[in-house]
Amino acid sequence: MANAEHSVRGDPATGARTGAARVLLWLVVAALAVRQMAVVIGQPPGERLTDLTAWISGKSVLRVPGSLYDSDRFTGTPFAGLVLKPLVRSAEQNLGVVWTFGSLLLVAALGIVAARALPGPVARRTALLAAPVAISLLMLSLPVRNALHLGQTSVLPVLLVLLGCSAVRGERAPGVLIGLAAALQPTVLLFAVLLRLTGRRQAASTGGVVFAVCTALAWAVLPGDSWTYWVHHVAGSGLGGSADSLANQSLHGALLRFGLAGPLEVALFVALAAAVCLLGLRRAARYAGDGQLLLAVAVTGCVAVAVSPTAWQYQLLWVLLAVVGRVGRRARDRLVWPAVVVLVITLPGTVLLPNIEALFPLRDNVLLIAALAAACAVPFLPRTSECRQHPVPTDRAAPVPARRSRIPLLPFWRRVSNRPNLLLELLLIRVVYSAYAQVRLAATAGRATAEHHGRQIHAVEQWLHIDIEHRVNHAVVDVGWLRAFFDYYYSTFHFIAPLAILGALYVRRPADYRWARSTIGSATLLALAGFWLYPLAPPRLMPGLGFIDTVHGVQDFAKPDYGSLTAMTNQYAAMPSLHFGWSLWCGVVVVALAPRAWMKALGLLHPLFTVSAIVATANHWVLDAVGGATVVTLGFALAHAPAGPRRLLPVAVPAAAEPRDGPERPAPVPEPRATDEALGSKQL
16 A cells, blocks of 8 residues: 555656545545434434344343343344443443444444455555545445444444455464354354365364354353244344345345245255355355455355345445456446446345336345355456456547537547447436436425416416417317327327437447437436426416316316325426427437438427427426427537537557457557548448
């Protein structure tokens, strides 16, 4: 670490940028820590640190004589009960502040140890920035947030294991630390097996002995509780919530959720657990022998998660540690695995996957699937692979110099000319859309404000003599086939058309796909600001104006929520109209890229039909369409500002940048021409 810092300081400009980034990241860590403290302390006494409160308050199991397992909240081992009993008195004083602050210190220590355990060679910037990045990811992860909310101690076993495997020297100390961690969380004993497979037999034996001594001590002091935990509840598998709940992300929980039960489920679980242990531990030993100790710890921890009878959310930190593994020979694939891990460990499954019944088994077990993938399937690159440090580079293209542009192009911006990784794109689109839906639903200031803004818009349209909504709405209602057409068009093509265009561009014109995706994304983010700042009631929700809601049916204006629609979407997100905005984006993209005149004309029909539909169905004002056109225009401008026009010039990738182990080389690049054909673009 010191050498890395010295190297950075050797270049004043690089050192200054890295130092500024480091300070900024540590400020982010401090802000996240304050935020977590505020979230925990700000909750009512009966809703914060619920598990910890059950242990130490009133007639709790750790305060008065009796069984540790009289309460359904305590799920730890009897040895954990012995460790916690002396802490009861101090925990009762300033319960939330002291306990939460101590837990955050453990998280910070875990992040620092993990950063120092990164497999080499480590770039100097990575070495300096790894610790704050690791701590930030830990604090944002679902396991840490869940542990802080419940008052759990699940961070401690992970820290003890990581210290034992990568930080302390010798043979005895690592075994002691791993034995103590296993006494707190029994499946951690698999790390003793890892030590033995890597040739550290004395450390493995010490870990087993320490675990046995701690467990025997608990048997001697708490024989009844030990019998209850180890025999009656089968090593704690019957404690806590129901084993088939979504919170249990283990193979046992997944099999129960699939409807299996009884001896068949137990036999299948044992067989699958044995296979996962065999494959996962052998992979972990191979990575440890390769010098990737942190990855070996992560893989073994993921094995422990999968084979444990119960693996609650706060026990799944091992999955996040697997982010250090490098996957993919190509540079464009390098971010897929880290992105998947970070998204899975920080966002619930309902955000990652749509609400489609066929995807429920994947959505409900997403953390388990990630753990199994890390333990048994993901092909992490060894340190000897040249692609590890020098992946096959991504093709990039230089921008065509802008004409009549008064905005200077960013000198470091180079657009990518080939298609991005499909999995990463699908995850990006899904997460961005989920965030968009959540912000849209939350961006409301109430019915009175929205109706007041509706009257403002109506008055402006009357002054401009463009208040045609009422006449068009009633004219369409009287023509049955036309009403059915606009209702269907409004409800169907809003999502189908943009997705179809993006899909076609991804397959046939990847460089243009990136440009198109950036423009619609920028326009959507700008629209969110409009929803938040100016909640607006559409014509169909304006009482007294006589509009007919042809799509949703008659609304009861006596009910503030207008039935069940408000639970699905924000009824007052009308300005700007993304129905028209996205359709206009479709029209512009088709006109710009379609090779034939009839295709361009067909593309222009979509925004024309859409603006007619939103007015005829009383879902938007005319000025809402103007707002939609405005955000789309700004979206194209934001994509143009840093990189210039859409058309790109190809540039050759130096052959020396490629690895030497035989990856396919890019085809020779022709002479630069300011045409799409120079990029190998195909027709839509």
